[in-house]
Amino acid sequence: MDEELDNWFAREVLSHEPALVRYLARIWPRHHEVHDLRQEIYIRVYEAALRSRPQNPKSFLFTTARHLMVDRVRRERVVSIEATADLDALNVLVDEISPEHHTSARQDLRRLADAFDMLPVKCRDVVWMRKVEELSQREVAARIGITEGAVEKRITKGIRLLAELYYGGDADDIGGATAAARTETEHGKQNAD
Amino acid sequence: MESRTQIEETAARWVARRDRKDLSQADEQELAAWLQASIAHRVAFIRLDSMWREANRLKALGAGVGVGVVPAPGEWQRSPFLGKKAPQGRPVTVQTASGKPRNRPVVRLRVLAASVLVGAIAVGTAWMMKSAGPAYQTHVGSIEGVTLADGSRVLLNTDSKIRVEISATERRIQLNRGEAFFDVAKDPTRPFVVVAGEQRVVAVGTKFSVRRFEHRSDEVQVVVTEGRVRMEPPTSAVKLPPVTVAAGNIARGSGAGVLLDAQPERPVDEYLTWRTGFLMFRATPLAEAAAEFNRYNATKIVIDDAAVGAVRIGGNFRSDNVEVFVRLVERSFPVRVERHGERIVLTAN
Numbered sequence: 048m049d050e051e052l053d054n055w056f057a058r059e060v061l062s063h064e065p066a067l068v069r070y071l072a073r074i075w076p077r078h079h080e081v082h083d084l085r086q087e088i089y090i091r092v093y094e095a096a097l098r099s100r101p102q103n104p105k106s107f108l109f110t111t112a113r114h115l116m117v118d119r120v121r122r123e124r125v126v127s128i129e130a131t132a133d134l135d136a137l138n139v140l141v142d143e144i145s146p147e148h149h150t151s152a153r154q155d156l157r158r159l160a161d162a163f164d165m166l167p168v169k170c171r172d173v174v175w176m177r178k179v180e181e182l183s184q185r186e187v188a189a190r191i192g193i194t195e196g197a198v199e200k201r202i203t204k205g206i207r208l209l210a211e212l213y214y215g216g217d218a219d220d221i222g223g224a225t226a227a228a229r230t231e232t233e234h235g236k237q238n239a240d
Numbered sequence: 241m242e243s244r245t246q247i248e249e250t251a252a253r254w255v256a257r258r259d260r261k262d263l264s265q266a267d268e269q270e271l272a273a274w275l276q277a278s279i280a281h282r283v284a285f286i287r288l289d290s291m292w293r294e295a296n297r298l299k300a301l302g303a304g305v306g307v308g309v310v311p312a313p314g315e316w317q318r319s320p321f322l323g324k325k326a327p328q329g330r331p332v333t334v335q336t337a338s339g340k341p342r343n344r345p346v347v348r349l350r351v352l353a354a355s356v357l358v359g360a361i362a363v364g365t366a367w368m369m370k371s372a373g374p375a376y377q378t379h380v381g382s383i384e385g386v387t388l389a390d391g392s393r394v395l396l397n398t399d400s401k402i403r404v405e406i407s408a409t410e411r412r413i414q415l416n417r418g419e420a421f422f423d424v425a426k427d428p429t430r431p432f433v434v435v436a437g438e439q440r441v442v443a444v445g446t447k448f449s450v451r452r453f454e455h456r457s458d459e460v461q462v463v464v465t466e467g468r469v470r471m472e473p474p475t476s477a478v479k480l481p482p483v484t485v486a487a488g489n490i491a492r493g494s495g496a497g498v499l500l501d502a503q504p505e506r507p508v509d510e511y512l513t514w515r516t517g518f519l520m521f522r523a524t525p526l527a528e529a530a531a532e533f534n535r536y537n538a539t540k541i542v543i544d545d546a547a548v549g550a551v552r553i554g555g556n557f558r559s560d561n562v563e564v565f566v567r568l569v570e571r572s573f574p575v576r577v578e579r580h581g582e583r584i585v586l587t588a589n
Binding site: 093156159164185 | 247248249255256257259261279280283284288292294296298299300301308313314488503
């Protein structure tokens with residue numbers, strides 16, 4: 048257990064997740080695999096960082112992403128020619144296509160708030176009480192009259208969905224190699240709990 | 241083997257369980273063992289744990305909301321931390337000829353753009369005849385950088401033209417056509433003025449882009465990435481105050497006024513990906529995406545069918561790679577592609 052390494056990973060690697068997912072979605076034709084790729088890339092980066100931390104975490108992250116995709120393309124031979132050609136063309140441009148987005152704290156908060164708004168309503172209520180009103184899970188349970196186990200469950204779901212929406216974005220939403228269609232109603236719909 | 245979703249589910253459950261702040265020693269040990277078991281577990285846990293900590297910032301949304309009330313989606317946007325939100329989800333201010341700022345969705349601009357002051361065209365032409373400075377232009381598909389005499393740098397986008405006139409009191413750039421990004425050398429004694437049609441955009445030391453539109457000749461889009469600029473409306477009959485556009489803002493000026501979007505839905509850099517040869521779309525109507533590609537390529541995409549044009553697409557593409565773009569669209573949507581020389585016609589299939 049290396050807390051310092053974990054903090055480094057959250058700060059220097061995870062912070063690039065939106066750019067990383069965009070990058071993957073743009074090149075990788077099978078969208079449903081983007082988050083699996085993302086996870087595999089994190090594993091590779093973390094493993095490397097256990098040995099020694101890369102000097103430039105961001106470019107290391109994207110280089111790892113590219114290597115992984117190239118490996119897959121070679122192994123599977125199923126990716127379309129366009130995607131492969133594009134992959135080669137991008138070799139020197141990784142930094143340029145994932146420019147640092149100088150988002151303000153306010154823009155980050157807005158994205159967080161937008162992600163929060165997309166949570167299913169039961170989940171959303173619990174996250175609000177826990178994070179905004181700062182009630183404990185026990186107090187939340189008492190407030191709405193459900194068990195603590197049920198509160199924990201909703202929080203579990205809330206955490207996963209927030210990460211999807213805020214950090215990674217939904218690969219379909221971001222689009223890319225397979226140009227995702229999207230309508231506003233689809234985007235804003237509330238899932239049932 | 242455990243799937244990613246299984247791992248994330250377990251990781252989220254651990255974060256939620258730990259959030260109860262009553263983990264027993266046995267629980268702690270179980271968590272530690274799970275984290276030790278594989279790096280896949282560990283990275284998933286770090287990711288979701290930092291998300292949950294990031295969610296502490298939601299507290300800012302509670303300002304002004306009564307205890308025990310969970311506001312409906314969007315309601316918290318009254319929070320002073322976020323400013324007001326326009327009905328379409330984008331905060332905009334329209335300055336009208338009457339001088340009264342009003343909240344209006346972005347579509348409003350299309351109406352404003354229609355009003356052209358005919359008299360101003362004559363003024364513009366007269367000015368151009370006077371100017372004697374060097375001119376720079378790019379062809380369709382090329383992007384060129386120029387360093388000016390004062391040290392400022394200009395990046396000219398596809399099919400664009402500027403004329404430069406630097407005097408002791410003013411640095412004046414006439415944007416005749418297209419779009420340019422300016423990285424302005426600091427010089428408080430000589431304001432840096434970009435004149436685009438009737439619109440004057442004034443900067444001291446800053447980075448911003450100015451774009452004109454082929455079919456909406458009085459319209460100007462300004463994107464500021466650093467510092468701030470001042471947009472001075474035309475010196476027409478009605479006197480409008482100048483509008484300050486800060487870093488992170490996008491403004492559109494037309495004969496009728498300036499529309500300021502202080503919190504664009506995308507970071508401003510995404511409007512400027514052309515600088516590295518890319519176009520970025522996010523839920524962009526196909527018609528709009530095609531028009532963007534057409535700026536950069538001799539081969540033009542033509543969409544005759546409104547339903548096809550309304551399909552929304554996302555992704556990043558090389559601006560010169562119209563073929564890849566069309567193939568992807570063809571593959572992903574029920575769209576038929578026909579090639580007629582330099583025209584690629586898209587119709588519903």
